[in-house]
Amino acid sequence: MIYIRIAPVDVTSVREMYPSFRLKGKSFHKGDGFMANQHHSLRKQIMKSKILLLFLLPAVVWYFIFYYIPMYGVTIAFKDFSITKGILGSSWVGFEHFERMFDSPDFSRVLRNTLVISTLKLVFVYPSGIFVALALNELFHEKFKKVVQSITYLPHFFSWVIIGSILVELLSPSTGLVNQIITAFGGEPVYFLAEKAWFVPILILSDIWQSCGWGSIIYLAAIAGVDPQLYEAATMDGAGRFRRIWHITLPSIANVIIIMMIFNVGNIMNAGFDQIFNLYNPRVYEVSDILDTYVYRVGLVQMNYSFSTAVGLFKNVVALILVLLANKLANKFGHTGLW
Amino acid sequence: MAVAGQKNKFTFFDYLNYAGLIVLSTSVVYPLIYLLSLSLSSREGLVQAGGSVWLWPQGFTWKAYTGFLDQSYIYSGYFYTVFRTIVGTFLSVLFMSLAAYALAKAVPFKKTITFYFIFTMFFTGGLIPTYILIKNLGLINNPLVYILAPPYLYNTFYMLILRNFFLTIPDSLEESAKMDGAGDIRILFQIMMPLAAPALATISLWVAVNHWNSWFDSLIYVQSADLQVIQVHIRKLIIEQSALLMSDAMEFYDQANMPTPESMKAAAILITMIPILCVYPFIQRYFVKGVILGAVKG
Numbered sequence: 001m002i003y004i005r006i007a008p009v010d011v012t013s014v015r016e017m018y019p020s021f022r023l024k025g026k027s028f029h030k031g032d033g034f035m036a037n038q039h040h041s042l043r044k045q046i047m048k049s050k051i052l053l054l055f056l057l058p059a060v061v062w063y064f065i066f067y068y069i070p071m072y073g074v075t076i077a078f079k080d081f082s083i084t085k086g087i088l089g090s091s092w093v094g095f096e097h098f099e100r101m102f103d104s105p106d107f108s109r110v111l112r113n114t115l116v117i118s119t120l121k122l123v124f125v126y127p128s129g130i131f132v133a134l135a136l137n138e139l140f141h142e143k144f145k146k147v148v149q150s151i152t153y154l155p156h157f158f159s160w161v162i163i164g165s166i167l168v169e170l171l172s173p174s175t176g177l178v179n180q181i182i183t184a185f186g187g188e189p190v191y192f193l194a195e196k197a198w199f200v201p202i203l204i205l206s207d208i209w210q211s212c213g214w215g216s217i218i219y220l221a222a223i224a225g226v227d228p229q230l231y232e233a234a235t236m237d238g239a240g241r242f243r244r245i246w247h248i249t250l251p252s253i254a255n256v257i258i259i260m261m262i263f264n265v266g267n268i269m270n271a272g273f274d275q276i277f278n279l280y281n282p283r284v285y286e287v288s289d290i291l292d293t294y295v296y297r298v299g300l301v302q303m304n305y306s307f308s309t310a311v312g313l314f315k316n317v318v319a320l321i322l323v324l325l326a327n328k329l330a331n332k333f334g335h336t337g338l339w
Numbered sequence: 340m341a342v343a344g345q346k347n348k349f350t351f352f353d354y355l356n357y358a359g360l361i362v363l364s365t366s367v368v369y370p371l372i373y374l375l376s377l378s379l380s381s382r383e384g385l386v387q388a389g390g391s392v393w394l395w396p397q398g399f400t401w402k403a404y405t406g407f408l409d410q411s412y413i414y415s416g417y418f419y420t421v422f423r424t425i426v427g428t429f430l431s432v433l434f435m436s437l438a439a440y441a442l443a444k445a446v447p448f449k450k451t452i453t454f455y456f457i458f459t460m461f462f463t464g465g466l467i468p469t470y471i472l473i474k475n476l477g478l479i480n481n482p483l484v485y486i487l488a489p490p491y492l493y494n495t496f497y498m499l500i501l502r503n504f505f506l507t508i509p510d511s512l513e514e515s516a517k518m519d520g521a522g523d524i525r526i527l528f529q530i531m532m533p534l535a536a537p538a539l540a541t542i543s544l545w546v547a548v549n550h551w552n553s554w555f556d557s558l559i560y561v562q563s564a565d566l567q568v569i570q571v572h573i574r575k576l577i578i579e580q581s582a583l584l585m586s587d588a589m590e591f592y593d594q595a596n597m598p599t600p601e602s603m604k605a606a607a608i609l610i611t612m613i614p615i616l617c618v619y620p621f622i623q624r625y626f627v628k629g630v631i632l633g634a635v636k637g
Contacts, residue, residue, distance in 0.1 A: 045447045051523035052446045055437035059493055062434075063456060066489045070464025070472050087471070132363070135356050140349075144357075150623060151364040157615050159552035161570045165577040165608050166370055175601045177373060180391045209366060241352055274555070278578055292466075299467045300559055312465035320462050 077310040097310035107311065110294040113287060117271040120204055126264050128208045129215025130257060134245060136216060137223050152213025164278030167206060168193065194283040203288070207275060218260065222253040259330055266326025269319040291315045371609075371616075378403045378605035385599060403598040403606035413610070416569035419557075423485040423568065424550040431491060432543050435498045436535075440527050442498075443505035460495050473560055484560045485568070491550065497542045504538035505531060541625050551615065573611050577604050 046053065072087075077097055079090040101107050132152065139145045155163065170177050171192040179189040192198045230248050239247065250257075273292035280288040291311065299308030376396045384398020385391070407413050442453060463469070469489070478484040486492065508531060516526050532539065554570035561567050598606075 042447065049444070049446045052441040052444050055441040055523075055527075056446065056452060058434055059438035059498075060452065060455070062493055063459060065476075066469070066472070066487075066492075067459040067463060070468035071462070073464045073468025073471055076468065076471075132360075135360055138353070138356050139360070140353070148360045148364050150620070151367050153623060154367055154619060157548055157552075157619060158612065159554060159570055161552075161554050161574045161578070162608060162612055165573055165604070166374065168577055169374070169601065169604055169608070170370060172601075175599075177391070212363070213367075241350070278574065295466055300470065305467050305471070309465060309467045312467060316462055316465055323461050 074309060074313050076306050077313045079306060081306045081309075083305075093306075097307045098314070100307065101310055101314065106289075106294065109286065110289050110291050114269060114271045114290040114292075117200060117203060117276075117288075117290060118268045120200065121207060121272070122261075122264050122268070124204050125207045125211060126215075126261065128212035130219050130253075132212045133216035133219035133223060133253075134249065136220060137249065138241070138245075149213065152216075154213070155210040156214035158210070160274040160278045163206060163210060164275075167202070167279065171202070193279060194281060196284055196287045199280070199284040199288050203272070203275060203279065206279075207272065219253055219256060222256040223249060226252040255333070258333055262326045262330045262333075266323040267319075268322060269315050371612075374605040374609055378602050378609055380598070380602055382599050382602075385602075400598060403602040404610070406598065406603060407606055407610060412564055412567075412572050413569070415565045416567060416572045419482055419485065419566065420551060420568045420570070422482070423491075423553070424547050427486040427491055427550045428543055428547045430486060431493070431546050432539060435493055435501055435542070436532065436539065437527070438493070439498050439501035440505050440531055442502045456493075456495050456498065463489075470559065478560065480561055480563055480566065482561070482566055484556060485550075485553070488556055488560065491546075491553075491556075494546070497545060501535070501538055501542060504535050508534050544622050544625050548615070569611055573607055576607055 076087055076090065078092060078094060079087070080093050081087065081090045136145055136148065139148075169175075171179070173179055173189045173191040178192070183189055190198065192202060226249065230252075231244055234244050234248055269291065271290040271292070273290070273296075276288055276290055277293055277296070280293065292315075295308050295312045295315070298304045298311065372394065373392065376392045376394060379396035379399055379401070380392055381398030381400040381402070384396070388397040438456075442449060446452075464472075473479060473484060473488060478487065512530055512534075513526055516530055521529070552570065554568060554574060557568040557571045558574070561571075564572075
């Protein structure tokens with residue numbers, strides 16, 4: 001996720017800059033609004049901006065229905081939910097589902113897999129965008145750079161259903177290209193997607209393949225802002241390629257690198273549902289089953305609604321705490337976090 | 340990087356760098372070429388070539404494609420994917436613009452409402468409570484769910500990018516329009532929206548690609564195969580390896596000149612990808628602009 005700041009409009013200062021207008025007996029104030037009109041009653045303010053509030057109304061209603069009602073729905077994690085009784089009619093069971101969850105070997109397995117896979121992605125996938133940006137920045141030919149950029153951004157636009165399908169085809173033990181090459185050199189075919197030792201490396205590699213080009217954009221933008229005089233001065237002083245990258249390029253984009261890393265750490269509870277769901281199978285559940293896929297199977301396939309909601313709630317609460325911490329950390333680095 | 344005085348001094352590092360990027364680009368392009376050749380190869384051609392395709396099709400036949408085009412689920416799948424991409428994107432961008440514009444102006448409770456939206460970026464009820472809601476709303480097995488269900492109609496992140504863009508438009512324009520007697524609705528649609536066209540184009544493209552690529556909502560909320568989107572059919576065919584779908588597509592052919600199952604799967608993948616591949620060269624720069632827009636603004 002990229003960072004943005006919610007900047008409040010400084011209404012009072014705008015108002016000082018512009019005098020009020022008078023037209024057809026009505027007075028117009030530049031920047032008239034909530035802040036500037038504290039002496040008016042709330043009712044008047046609402047009437048004044050009723051059209052704007054009307055613009056917001058569908059959004060407020062939609063968010064209430066589709067986000068806030070399900071937030072109330074998490075109470076089924078503390079209930080014995082049955083479809084026939086509904087959320088209100090089902091009886092409370094306290095922390096029973098959570099106790100069962102923490103005792104379950106399945107849960108510790110999926111929690112471990114989630115953390116292992118997202119840590120590996122943090123170590124290998126996240127830096128790949130930086131490497132591609134640095135590599136692109138060292139090219140001499142603008143045309144070549146443009147072509148490479150266009151090609152490497154492309155996989156970002158494929159869904160994991162498509163990428164998963166391509167991988168299933170390429171890695172098929174009988175007809176897949178990779179195994180055809182292996183057998184052509186006299187090797188034994190490997191059923192990559194069903195081998196525990198291969199599954200996680202395939203996740204990492206395919207994630208790099210999908211995201212390294214797109215991930216480089218933000219770093220390239222940061223590199224574009226570096227003063228070329230710095231490079232010229234360094235070259236005069238006899239600095240070679242790697243010293244220029246190490247002492248100029250990297251320090252100049254260090255802020256972006258740190259911010260992106262903090263947000264990646266905050267996102268560690270998401271190991272990549274779409275990707276894993278489209279690649280995994282029961283033979284590799286032991287290494288590939290993550291919190292999100294577990295919630296899906298237990299909830300929607302086995303219909304254990306309450307237990308599944310408890311697992312999902314645990315994940316969401318931990319994720320929320322991590323994101324809040326990450327944002328605090330980002331602000332500490334002198335950057336605007338998400339708010 | 341073209342540093343003065345250093346131009347065209349090709350070192351070992353440069354060869355390595357160029358080679359690395361060529362390998363990376365090839366890893367993207369080659370699988371597509373391979374799938375294309377495989378999808379166009381005939382059974383006899385494949386057998387003669389020892390069972391595999393490298394670069395060019397072995398033999399040549401369109402049958403893998405025509406076989407799929409005879410399938411009703413390809414049409415219904417395509418129909419619902421195109422439907423949600425067009426109608427869903429239009430409604431989403433329209434409603435998000437309304438809200439984003441209001442948030443860029445001085446409305447009462449602005450801070451509270453903004454927080455009310457942003458909070459959902461960090462905490463949600465999760466899969467099961469949302470599923471129960473959709474069920475209670477009667478949206479199960481209803482294609483309207485493609486347009487209405489989160490995260491499609493409103494996307495908080497996109498909405499905030501739009502709002503930030505509206506904030507950059509000088510107030511003087513709105514002021515003079517107001518003096519001429521224009522109301523909020525006219526100001527938004529006749530002045531603000533045209534001025535925000537670059538941002539609207541970027542957001543529309545993002546929403547459209549998300550719609551084209553979506554599959555999970557169709558998988559969990561819609562059970563009837565004739566209402567599901569194309570991505571779900573591809574998933575069933577290749578990832579879940581549904582034998583039923585495959586045999587459906589093949590029964591039109593006698594064994595001898597029928598394409599192999601692998602050719603048909605390759606054709607199925609390409610059928611789903613082709614629209615993205617076709618528009619990609621034209622829209623790519625908007626996406627890149629958008630990333631910068633989202634990152635630097637604020």
